[in-house]
Amino acid sequence: MLKQVLAQKVPEWQARVRKLAKELGETPIDTVHIRQTVGGMRGLKVLVTDISYVDPYKGIHFRGYTIPEILEALPKPGEGEMPYVGGLYWLLMTGDLPTKEQALSVEEAWKERMSLPEETQAVIRAMPKDTHPMTLFTLGILAMRNDSTFAPLYAEGKLKKTDLWGPTLDDALLLTGRLPALAAFIYSYKYGDGSYKAPHPDLDWGANFAYMMGLDTPVYRNLSRLYFILHSDHEVGNASAHTAHLVNSTLADVFYAFAAGMSALAGPLHGLANQNALRWLLGAYEKYGGVPTPEQMEAYAWDTLNAGQVIPGFGHAVLRATDPRYKAFYEFAEAQMADSVLFQTAQVAYQVIPKVLQEHGKAKNPWPNVDAMSGVLQKHFGVEPLFYTVLFGLGRSLGITSHLTWARAVGLPIERPKSVTTDMLLEMAAQA
Ligand code: HAX
Numbered sequence: 001m002l003k004q005v006l007a008q009k010v011p012e013w014q015a016r017v018r019k020l021a022k023e024l025g026e027t028p029i030d031t032v033h034i035r036q037t038v039g040g041m042r043g044l045k046v047l048v049t050d051i052s053y054v055d056p057y058k059g060i061h062f063r064g065y066t067i068p069e070i071l072e073a074l075p076k077p078g079e080g081e082m083p084y085v086g087g088l089y090w091l092l093m094t095g096d097l098p099t100k101e102q103a104l105s106v107e108e109a110w111k112e113r114m115s116l117p118e119e120t121q122a123v124i125r126a127m128p129k130d131t132h133p134m135t136l137f138t139l140g141i142l143a144m145r146n147d148s149t150f151a152p153l154y155a156e157g158k159l160k161k162t163d164l165w166g167p168t169l170d171d172a173l174l175l176t177g178r179l180p181a182l183a184a185f186i187y188s189y190k191y192g193d194g195s196y197k198a199p200h201p202d203l204d205w206g207a208n209f210a211y212m213m214g215l216d217t218p219v220y221r222n223l224s225r226l227y228f229i230l231h232s233d234h235e236v237g238n239a240s241a242h243t244a245h246l247v248n249s250t251l252a253d254v255f256y257a258f259a260a261g262m263s264a265l266a267g268p269l270h271g272l273a274n275q276n277a278l279r280w281l282l283g284a285y286e287k288y289g290g291v292p293t294p295e296q297m298e299a300y301a302w303d304t305l306n307a308g309q310v311i312p313g314f315g316h317a318v319l320r321a322t323d324p325r326y327k328a329f330y331e332f333a334e335a336q337m338a339d340s341v342l343f344q345t346a347q348v349a350y351q352v353i354p355k356v357l358q359e360h361g362k363a364k365n366p367w368p369n370v371d372a373m374s375g376v377l378q379k380h381f382g383v384e385p386l387f388y389t390v391l392f393g394l395g396r397s398l399g400i401t402s403h404l405t406w407a408r409a410v411g412l413p414i415e416r417p418k419s420v421t422t423d424m425l426l427e428m429a430a431q432a
Contacts, residue, residue: 001102001105001109002090002093002094002105002106002109002169002173003166003169005094005096006093006094006165006169006405006409007166009094009095010162010165010409010410013050013406013409013410014162014409014410014411016410017048017410017411017412020048029045030044030045032044034425034428034429037420037425038425042317046417047235047236047237047242047245048236048412049235049236049403049406050063050095050406051063051092051233051236051399051402051403051406052092052233052234052235052236052399053235054234054235054318054319056318056319056320056321057319057320057321058321058324059319059321059323059324059325060233060234060235060324060325062088062091062092062232062233063091063092063095063096065091065097066324067230067324067325067327067328068324068328070083070088070091070229071083071226071229071328073097074087074088074091074097074098074103074229075087075098075099075100075103075104077204077207081218081221081222081225082206082222082223082225082226082229083103083225083229084103084104084106084107084204084205084206084225085107085204085205085206085225085228085229085398086103086104086105086106086107086109086110086204086205087100087102087103087106088228088229088232088398089106089176089398089402090102090103090105090106092232092233092398092399092402093169093402093405107204107205109173109177110173110176110177110205111177111199111201112177113173113174113177113178114177114178114180114181114199114208115178115181115198115199116140116178116181116182116185116196117143117144117147119143119146120140120143120144120178120182121185121196123139123140123143124136124139124140124185124186124189125189125194127139129189129190131190132266132386133186133187133190133386133387133389133390134262134263134265134266134271134389134390134393135266136186136189136190137182137183137186137262137390137393138259138262138263138266140182140185140186141175141179141182141255141258141259141262142255142256142259144174144175144178144182144255145253145255145256147174148167148171148174148253148254148255149167149170149171149174150164150167150168150170150171150253150254151253153167154167154251154253161411162411164251164408164409164411165405165406165408165409168248168253168254168404168405168408168409169405171253171254171255171401172254172401172402172404172405175254175255175258175397175401176205176397176398176401179394179397180199180205180208180209180212180394181196181198181199181208181212183209183390183391183393183394184197184209184212184213185197185212186387186390187213187383187384187387187390188214190384190387191384191387192214197211197212197214199211199212200212204225205225205228206221206222206224206225206228207221207224207225209224209228209394210223210224213383215381215382215383219336220381222332223332223336223377223381226328226329226332227374227377227378227391227395228394228395228398229395230325230328230329230370230374230395231325231370231374231391231392231394231395231396232395232396232398232399233396233398233399233400233402233403234399236403238270239264239265239267239269239270240261240262240264240265240270240271240393240396240400241261241396241399241400241403242264243260243261243263243264244257244258244260244261244400244403244404245257245400245403245404245407245415246260246415247260247261248404248407248408249407249412249413249414249415250414251414254401254404257400257404258397258400258401258404261396261400262393265389265392265393265396266389271388271389271392271393272389273312273313273369273371274313274370274371274374274375274388274389274392275375275385275386275388275389276312276313276371277312277313277371277372277374277375278375278376278379278385278388279312279385280304280311280312280313281313281342281345281346281349281375281376282342282345283300284296284297284300284345284349285341285342285345287300288300290341291341291344291345291348292345292348293348294348294351294352297345297348297349297351297352297353298352298355298356301349301352301353301356302356305356305360311353311356311357312371312372313349313368313369313371313372313373314353314354314357314363314365314366314367314368314369314372315357315363315364315365315366315367315369316365316367316369319365319367319369320364320365320367321365321367322367322368323367323368323369323370325369325370326368326369326370326372326373329370329373329374329376329377330346330350330373332377333346333373333376333377333380337377337380340376340380342376342379342380343376343380346372346373346376349368349372350368350372353366353368354366354367354368374388374392375388378391
């Protein structure tokens with residue numbers, strides 16, 4: 001069903017991008033400053049996607065909808081439950097809010113693909129148990145590449161440029177379908193009895209993950225759905241999405257591209273912030289032998305800052321207000337685990353840290369980001385902190401594979417920015 005809807009939409013979007021490239025291509029849209037050339041290309045408008053957009057004040061918009069809007073509007077399994085992840089995938093892929101039938105059609109497509117092949121399990125089992133979960137995750141993704149639809153069709157010369165998106169979507173559905181089983185198996189291998197728990201045929205993507213993790217309660221099912229929806233996408237310029245986009249622009253398939261993206265996510269400046277934020281909050285709790293008072297939290301925060309460190313979970317490169325993903329998690333925690341001492345510690349942090357960061361005067365955004373709360377929730381249900389980046393990656397697969405499908409649909413070319421030497425930059429600066 002998803003493929004038929006995309007097939008109707010793709011030609012119009014191909015024409016739109018062709019127009020931008022051919023008729024409007026010489027329009028200048030920005031000036032490049034040397035600070036950006038030597039500063040990680042921060043803020044340069046050099047990528048295009050219609051799947052998501054981060055507004056500095058209202059946060060992430062998925063296909064134009066804010067977090068509160070999608071949590072309200074996406075179809076849900078039942079009253080008071082979190083939406084089907086399949087509905088979010090429909091929205092990301094098509095741009096349209098799905099009916100319940102459309103959301104369930106994605107869930108059905110995933111169910112048909114959800115089992116983890118024996119050889120992928122064998123690849124994980126061949127690794128030492130102390131291997132990092134993200135290494136296992138990346139290996140597992142690459143191991144599934146043998147089942148790519150795209151790779152053999154392309155190798156056999158059977159694909160026209162305008163048709164590349166179809167088998168990319170096939171790969172996207174296969175990969176995203178299998179990832180919950182891969183993640184849960186890695187968890188079992190590292191922290192459990194090492195057995196593979198097959199997916200439940202009656203459960204949706206989010207609930208199935210909870211089931212395979214052995215955390216099959218209504219609350220954790222809902223947390224899983226919420227967690228994956230909130231982590232699904234954050235534009236295409238962030239390091240993991242951009243890495244996957246770059247790799248896929250060479251026409252390396254979705255498996256190669258997503259594995260590369262997950263290697264980027266594994267870096268401490270990207271996907272590890274949730275662990276650091278949790279560790280920091282636990283540190284405050286342990287230091288004061290209980291939930292800190294606001295005064296104690298303030299002193300703890302200044303100790304961190306005076307030691308030249310950042311306060312994890314606060315600040316953002318783009319956002320200039322409290323991250324709506326943080327707010328959604330906060331409300332979930334307030335409703336489901338108000339008596340958790342860790343949540344109470346996070347509440348004191350929320351009360352105190354923005355003021356401290358404002359006094360400190362460096363951070364452009366003193367407000368909490370999603371990572372200030374995501375680890376708190378997982379820790380409450382006993383999930384091991386080293387695994388949080390895999391959870392992040394599982395959610396992010398939804399956005400990244402949507403970007404890849406659409407990049408192939410509109411025929412974005414291989415990426416090749418230009419580099420210059422420092423001498424050239426110094427000369428340009430002297431002449432400016
Ligand atoms: N605590 C202390 N200082 C902070 C700070 C924080 N939480 N956030 C920013 N600053 C400092 C920066 O280190 C920088 O200092 P210098 O001038 O000495 O280099 C200054 O304030 C200006 O930084 P900025 O422009 O406001 O922020 P950046 O765009 O450079 O960085 C970060 C954004 C998210 C990396 C930053 O806010 C940070 O390090 N926060 C803590 C770590 C964190 O929570 N990371 C997760 C972000 C969410 C995410 O994207 N996850 O994937």
